[in-house]
Amino acid sequence: MRNTFHLKTLAVAIAAFSVASVTNAAGLDRSGQDVTAFLQDGTYAEAVYTYIDADVSGYDNGRVATDDAGYVQGNKTGDIAEYYDFFRYGVKADVNDTFSVGILYDEPFGAAAAYTGDSNFTGAPTAAIDGLIASQLNGKVPGQTITSAEGLDTYVTGVQQQLETGREQVRQAEAAIAGNPALEPVLRPQIDAGKAQVAAGEAQLAPLEGLNGYAAGQLANNEGTNVEVRSESITAILGAKFGANKEFQVYGGPVAQRIQADVKLRGSAYGPATGYTSHISPDQDYGYIVGASYSKPEIALKAALTYRSEIDHSMKIAETYPLAGLLAGNPAEASQTTAMEITTPQSVNFDFQTGINPTTLATAKVRWVPWSDFSIVPPLYNQVSKNNPTYGPDGLALVEYDDDQWQVELGLAKRVAPALAISGTVGWDSGAGNPVTSLGPIEGYYSAGLGAKYNVTENWAVSAGGKYLWFGDAKGQLPTKQIVGDFQDNDGYIFGVKLSYQDTK
Known part of the structure; x- marks a missing residue:
């Protein structure tokens, strides 16, 4: 039985699963932080390329900037999900029958979203600016009701003309005195009164000119909302086997992680x-991985539980927030470069496989990530939010999630020829809450995938796989909890290819 049902007999089927297995999940999860390369027998190496193309579209909120009490379907957003690809590499070797070493590279977290077309996430933010002007000037300009950027510009231009007329009258009176000093007693009181009136008008107009300049600057920005997050991770693993048949293994090691991001918020939705823009410079920091596994080669059984720690990053962030300059009355206050803390989340992966018969393998993967503990809190963005007492002393985060992520994937692999195996998977991802950030508006997914692996030689193999995803419907919301979009009936696909080498001798 052992000779016909050994794991080595099923090796052609085993590796077919990890080509396009865990991707495009909740939060910023991308690679699934797979460690199965380290769990292979003998000397093993793999290089995997994964391509993701999702269609995420919906409608904006017709009430944005006028009434956030509810959602009314507005304009189409178009497809906001940009294609996304990444690589994964793994090398593992046995030092002896007890110790094993390995190096894994992946790109664990990421995002790529861009709004285009005609919606509240793109173009001149007319509704947002008009709403801000109406709220800022409500009852503050005697005898005037100003509710739009156009109305403000008209009013400011008119007052500027009146003030210039007053200045010209003062200049003419002073010229008259210069030409005829005898007019001094008559004209000096008028000159002083005129200067006082002009000075008072200039003081009253100054904040309105600032608001008018801010509005003009924002209305000239026709860009679309965009976000991109990239990360890289290198994991070094040392494993030690024990037990009568070396069926148990414990493993662990350090993890180096690098992450960077760019965000642009545009349009009236925000x-x-x-106009908010931020660039988070690349930062590298460190965590760790620990795990334990059990194997029973007689029935091709392997089970592994792996924990990855959270990793704290201290990152340099350059922010531009036009509203900050307006509130401070100083355009220079709209930009700052400071330090920001981000903690990427911990995770737990459970990987399981067992032989059903000498040519068929069943697998299961379960992953948990506590995205409810994760947030991105840029300092300038957060500080401006504190000006609104509604958001309390802590202010707002730019990105945060309500729920933890649970992900399950089940599969079967069948060896259909001595050098060929095929596989199939079904999966479910819980998502990280709904409503969710407008920068990634899906609530989990269901998936179905197919894969195949062909052994080119005894040691070298090529695998390919694809997966189709049905995304959960989700409402897109701002950090203020205002609903700004509704995204339904979306889907996507994943394609992966892998080159692998294995020597179990």
């Missing part, structure tokens, strides 16, 4: 935050 209200006063429109």
